[in-house]
Amino acid sequence: MTHRAACLCAIARDEAAADVREWVCYHLGLGFTHVALYDNGSREPLREVLAPLVARGVVSVTDFPWRDAPQLSAYFHALRLWRGRVFWLAFFDIDEFLVPLTGAASYADPPLSRLLRPYERFGGVALHWMMMGSGGHLRRPPGGTLANYHEALGLDAHVKSIVRPEAVARPLSPHHFAYREGEFAVNEDGFPVAGACSYPTARHLRINHYYYKSQQDFEAKIARGLATPVPGGSRTLDIFYAGCRLPAVRDTAVRSWRSFGADWARQAGWDYPGAATSGEAKTSPLRLSHCRDMAALRQLWRQIEELCRRGVDEAVVLPLRRRLWEQLCRLYAERGETDTARSAAAFWREQTGCAAGAGGAGGVVAEKA
Numbered sequence: 567m568t569h570r571a572a573c574l575c576a577i578a579r580d581e582a583a584a585d586v587r588e589w590v591c592y593h594l595g596l597g598f599t600h601v602a603l604y605d606n607g608s609r610e611p612l613r614e615v616l617a618p619l620v621a622r623g624v625v626s627v628t629d630f631p632w633r634d635a636p637q638l639s640a641y642f643h644a645l646r647l648w649r650g651r652v653f654w655l656a657f658f659d660i661d662e663f664l665v666p667l668t669g670a671a672s673y674a675d676p677p678l679s680r681l682l683r684p685y686e687r688f689g690g691v692a693l694h695w696m697m698m699g700s701g702g703h704l705r706r707p708p709g710g711t712l713a714n715y716h717e718a719l720g721l722d723a724h725v726k727s728i729v730r731p732e733a734v735a736r737p738l739s740p741h742h743f744a745y746r747e748g749e750f751a752v753n754e755d756g757f758p759v760a761g762a763c764s765y766p767t768a769r770h771l772r773i774n775h776y777y778y779k780s781q782q783d784f785e786a787k788i789a790r791g792l793a794t795p796v797p798g799g800s801r802t803l804d805i806f807y808a809g810c811r812l813p814a815v816r817d818t819a820v821r822s823w824r825s826f827g828a829d830w831a832r833q834a835g836w837d838y839p840g841a842a843t844s845g846e847a848k849t850s851p852l853r854l855s856h857c858r859d860m861a862a863l864r865q866l867w868r869q870i871e872e873l874c875r876r877g878v879d880e881a882v883v884l885p886l887r888r889r890l891w892e893q894l895c896r897l898y899a900e901r902g903e904t905d906t907a908r909s910a911a912a913f914w915r916e917q918t919g920c921a922a923g924a925g926g927a928g929g930v931v932a933e934k935a
Contacts, residue, residue, distance in 0.1 A: 587616065595823075638737045688750065691753070699719050706779070778810075
């Protein structure tokens with residue numbers, strides 16, 4: 567098996583040292599070969615927080631005190647720095663953890679390379695957020711992120727990207743990238759993802775987004791501000807309280823993997839909060855449709871893209887967009903995945919500015935494997 571080096575990139579400022587250490591060790595345990603951090607002016611420098619792993623050469627820290635669009639500037643720098651040096655370059659935040667959903671949890675065979683292998687011919691793979699709730703915590707609990715937050719609020723339309731650096735032209739947002747000619751990112755179905763969102767799917771991999779954590783953590787998040795300012799993107803405690811009211815289900819998909827960072831923490835001389843668990847990772851994967859249906863959708867997507875490249879009037883393209891998203895909604899609705907059908911319809915409306923078509927009712931209902 568050809569080794570495919572994978573680097574994980576993030577920008578951070580004033581994150582709790584324990585959180586950064588857990589995040590770094592966990593992802594090294596999954597199979598990332600390097601973690602590249604950009605320190606956006608932390609009061610406790612990340613270089614000191616992670617000193618033992620920096621000394622080992624598996625973590626690098628770039629001082630990056632920029633205040634104007636620091637996140638996208640750091641991503642652009644990382645693309646140039648790591649192009650030609652690694653096969654994969656992932657872009658996550660410190661509150662985002664990659665979670666494998668298939669395969670046995672084996673320390674001898676880290677899962678990352680195996681799970682990314684089907685996407686090596688593409689420019690990148692777009693993985694969806696599973697939004698994780700606060701679990702009712704007001705104060706920061708002992709024991710780390712992965713051991714304390716098990717309430718899943720639902721699979722989100724937003725994606726985060728793992729890309730081949732040589733296939734990427736530039737970052738467009740914290741979620742997605744502009745690709746070089748002939749290159750593009752796909753989701754797990756192999757369906758092209760052109761923006762920051764797509765229809766939610768998580769069969770092999772997903773991103774657990776620990777957006778809320780405790781109220782104490784959320785207040786610290788408010789104080790740090792946004793690495794990439796967006797219109798209407800200011801954070802308030804009202805957002806935290808609204809998140810506490812959302813319906814949630816217990817989700818333990820990360821349980822089989824959370825101890826994978828323990829060996830790296832031991833080498834660094836740190837305590838690691840992950841419990842020593844192993845065994846088969848449990849999951850209820852989402853499956854959209856038969857591959858024949860996906861091939862038809864991909865072909866329709868290519869038709870739309872070709873017409874847009876040729877500058878064809880949107881009035882000509884719009885019926886094809888309608889057909890594409892109506893088919894997505896229908897496929898989900900037929901399989902009883904009604905929330906996902908609604909998500910696909912909402913995404914279609916966002917792209918076209920028009921009313922939803924057939925099958926636009928519904929929610930993320932995982933189909934049992």
